């Protein structure tokens with residue numbers, strides 16, 4: 644079972660085009676500069692959140708270099724969902740902006756589909772989640788609720804086997820003993836997460852998403868971590 648699958652949709656929008664500062668109609672060079680900018684912007688935004696492991700600007704610099712260009716500007720705030728870069732190549736410069744659409748990210752399926760229940764959740768969280776799901780008319784569902792520490796251990800070991808490195812595993816799965824799922828204080832929801840968020844507002848539910856990079860992970864408000 645693939646525990647660690649993450650459907651990640653990137654949208655690349657190009658802005659400003661290119662600026663010609665050299666003589667000659669080097670359309671090919673211009674295109675190469677743009678490719679380098681696109682690659683650098685995508686690489687930078689991929690480093691946002693737990694799937695990345697490097698500094699976005701450093702990663703943008705590497706990808707620009709791999710494409711024969713030099714990074715000249717990077718509007719790359721760590722953890723941001725949007726990054727903008729500028730590169731220079733043989734007298735041409737090009738800009739690109741890449742955006743992660745968080746709502747298209749999907750939670751890791753950690754239990755067989757349809758088997759997740761709100762059993763074992765902290766009662767206030769269970770009430771809120773039950774109300775949210777009922778109000779969604781089937782458009783929001785529970786992917787993962789309370790997990791035993793044994794289950795969390797299994798998940799973490801699977802991540803370790805897949806990534807071969809504890810730090811990389813930590814990017815995907817919380818270490819056993821540290822996940823709020825183990826204490827019944829967190830749920831992962833699937834389906835229409837935009838609807839889930841608007842229902843939280845509409846119904847005044849005490850739910851929030853503490854981690855911007857895991858938009859499916861909900862906890863009770865007023866709790867840390």
Ligand SMILES: [Zn+2]
Pocket residue numbers: 824829830831857859860861
């Ligand atoms: Zn979660």
